[in-house]
Amino acid sequence: MGKSIIALGEIENETLKSISLQLASKAAALAESSGVASAAVLLGRGANSFASAIAEAGPATVYTGDTDVYDAYLTQPAVDTLAALVSEQQPELLLIPDTSNGRDIGARLAARLNLPLEYHVNAIEFKDGVFIFGSAAFGGQMNITFTAAGSGTKVVIAGQNAFKAANHAGQTFQTITLAAPSIPTAGAKISGPFGTEYATEEGHLGQEDGKPQYIPPASRSNIEEASIIVSGGRGVGGPEGFALVDALAKALGGAVGASRPVTDDGWLPHRHHIGQTGHSVKPDVYLACGISGAVQHQAGMQTSKFIIAINKDKDAPIFTFCDLGIVGDLKVVIPELTQLVASRRS
Ligand SMILES: Cc1cc2nc3c(=O)[nH]c(=O)nc-3n(C[C@H](O)[C@H](O)[C@H](O)COP(=O)(O)OP(=O)(O)OC[C@H]3O[C@@H](n4cnc5c(N)ncnc54)[C@H](O)[C@@H]3O)c2cc1C
Numbered sequence: 001m002g003k004s005i006i007a008l009g010e011i012e013n014e015t016l017k018s019i020s021l022q023l024a025s026k027a028a029a030l031a032e033s034s035g036v037a038s039a040a041v042l043l044g045r046g047a048n049s050f051a052s053a054i055a056e057a058g059p060a061t062v063y064t065g066d067t068d069v070y071d072a073y074l075t076q077p078a079v080d081t082l083a084a085l086v087s088e089q090q091p092e093l094l095l096i097p098d099t100s101n102g103r104d105i106g107a108r109l110a111a112r113l114n115l116p117l118e119y120h121v122n123a124i125e126f127k128d129g130v131f132i133f134g135s136a137a138f139g140g141q142m143n144i145t146f147t148a149a150g151s152g153t154k155v156v157i158a159g160q161n162a163f164k165a166a167n168h169a170g171q172t173f174q175t176i177t178l179a180a181p182s183i184p185t186a187g188a189k190i191s192g193p194f195g196t197e198y199a200t201e202e203g204h205l206g207q208e209d210g211k212p213q214y215i216p217p218a219s220r221s222n223i224e225e226a227s228i229i230v231s232g233g234r235g236v237g238g239p240e241g242f243a244l245v246d247a248l249a250k251a252l253g254g255a256v257g258a259s260r261p262v263t264d265d266g267w268l269p270h271r272h273h274i275g276q277t278g279h280s281v282k283p284d285v286y287l288a289c290g291i292s293g294a295v296q297h298q299a300g301m302q303t304s305k306f307i308i309a310i311n312k313d314k315d316a317p318i319f320t321f322c323d324l325g326i327v328g329d330l331k332v333v334i335p336e337l338t339q340l341v342a343s344r345r346s
Contacts, residue, residue, distance in 0.1 A: 002092030002153055004037040005030050006063075008082070008105070009054055010097045011044040011071075013270045020050075021057040021165035023095040023158060026124065028058025029166065033126040036092060039063060041085065041178075043070040043078050045271065048175070055173035058166050065178040068221070071271050075104045080181040082109050091153050093124075093131065098159040110155045116148060117155040122162040203246040203256075205239060208266045214242035216256040220249050221271060227284045228254030231274060231301070232262060235290020235311065235330060239267040244334045245289055251341040257281065257301075259291050275300035289330045293318025310334065 007027035009020030024040040031038035039061040040054045047064040055062050063085060069077045082105065086094060096106040098120060110117035122143075123134030130147050133156070137144045148154045203216040223229055230249040232242055242256065249256045256272055263273040274281055276299040286304035291297060293309070293316055301307070302321065309322040310330050319325045326333055 001034065001036065002090050004039055004089055004091045005034070005093045005095070006039045006041060006085070006089065006091040007059065007095040008097065008102065009040055009042045009050070010099060010102060011042060011046055011050065014046045016042075016046075016050040016053060017097065017099070018165070019097045019099070019160045020054055022161065022163045023097060024054050024057040024059050025166040026158070026163040027093070027095055028060075028168070030093065030124060030126055030131070031059075034092070034131075037061065039089070039091075041065075041082065043081060043178075044068075045071050051175045052173075055171065056167060056169045058168045058171075060171075060173050062173055062175050063178050064175055065180055067180045068271055069180050071269065075101075075108050077181045078105050079108045079112060081178055083112050085178065086113060086115075086153050094153055094155050096155060096157045098157045098162075103157060106155050106157045113153070115153050115155050116150065117157070118146075118148075119157045121156050121158040124156065124158075124163075203243065203250075205243075208269070211266050212239045213266050214239040214246070214268055216242070216246050216249070216268070216272070220246060220255045221269075223255045223257050223272060223274065223279055223281050226255035226281070228252045228287070229257045229274075229281055229283045229285070229301075229304070230254050230287045230289065231257030231259070231291060232268075232289050233259040233291030233297075234261050235292075236262070236267070237290075237331075241331075242268060244331065244338075248287070248289075248334050248338045248341070251338045251345065252285075252287075254283070254285070254287075257286075259294075259297050288318055288322070289334060291318055292316050293321065 005027040007023035010017040028038040038059040040059040041063045043065040047066040051062040096102045121133050121135050125132050134145050206215045232245040246256050257274045258268045258272040262268050263270045276296040280300045282303045284305045286301050287308045289310045307322040308324045309318040310326045310333050312329050314327045
């Protein structure tokens with residue numbers, strides 16, 4: 001028997017998904033019935049702030065990795081962290097949410113550590129010294145019951161609402177901070193299932209919840225540290241338009257920011273959101289492209305040292321507080337500016 005039962009939670013858009021509490025509760029209940037320790041793991045921005053919420057579901061220990069590195073759709077950093085944790089803690093079961101992210105993480109982790117893996121688990125009980133699992137099969141037409149052969153950690157991917165969230169409010173728990181893996185940089189060699197893989201450093205059009213999303217590379221995603229930010233708003237027109245914004249950020253050696261509608265609509269990941277309800281930034285240069293300059297946006301960038309605005313509407317509020325304003329179509333202005341910067345730099 002392993003030493004514990006651990007549940008992985010999931011943070012999306014800086015919100016704790018409800019399945020996290022369900023799996024954490026199940027981990028705690030199974031740990032109690034099998035006489036081992038229980039824990040939950042939270043990876044991503046906001047993890048520390050959700051530690052007590054997940055502990056109220058039952059686990060006595062909450063491992064947190066409160067850093068942006070997990071927030072991009074990068075499976076590898078989460079797998080690196082979990083692989084280290086599993087190797088150290090030797091849990092009997094690792095419960096993982098049955099979500100797109102969770103399935104990828106579970107599969108890669110199981111392959112990496114050569115662990116058994118089961119999907120779509122909807123029941124687990126500990127009876128007569130063994131764990132008995134239930135899972136839907138044949139498109140949900142049958143339910144199968146099984147036990148796990150062999151020793152070592154079993155990776156169990158369990159679905160939304162398979163288990164009920166319990167309430168153990170007020171119980172004591174400990175939080176343990178996990179060491180964060182670094183984001184792979186350009187040309188970095190990283191280990192993958194097929195051996196060595198090379199990390200690329202380009203932004204690209206990916207997907208989020210089945211909709212296109214522009215994903216800038218890690219090196220242009222750290223808006224809080226950047227001295228130059230090129231930010232795009234609704235005027236950019238859609239996720240595809242952010243290739244222009246990203247190209248200018250790349251030429252300037254800056255990061256990519258966004259107004260809230262951009263991240264709310266999924267055109268860019270939430271970590272790029274600037275404003276009252278997003279990140280507050282203070283770069284040397286803030287370049288706002290297709291951003292009207294609403295007070296809520298202004299609240300997150302007004303202390304920038306030099307603000308440049310590109311907007312086709314000469315009456316846009318941003319022109320009342322920028323240092324340099326360009327009235328024009330960003331689809332024309334940005335490529336010209338990018339070319340100019342690139343040629344000056346070379
Ligand atoms: C409680 C609350 C909190 C909020 N928090 C935030 C926050 O944290 N951050 C935030 O950003 N917003 C926040 N908002 C939303 C905010 O009020 C605005 O709605 C938002 O900032 C507008 O985003 P935008 O400038 O991208 O879009 P819009 O206001 O739609 O402006 C788009 C601009 O693009 C220009 N444009 C269009 N096409 C082109 C083109 N081809 N070339 C050049 N210019 C073009 C238009 O002239 C326009 O000025 C919050 C709102 C509320 C109520």
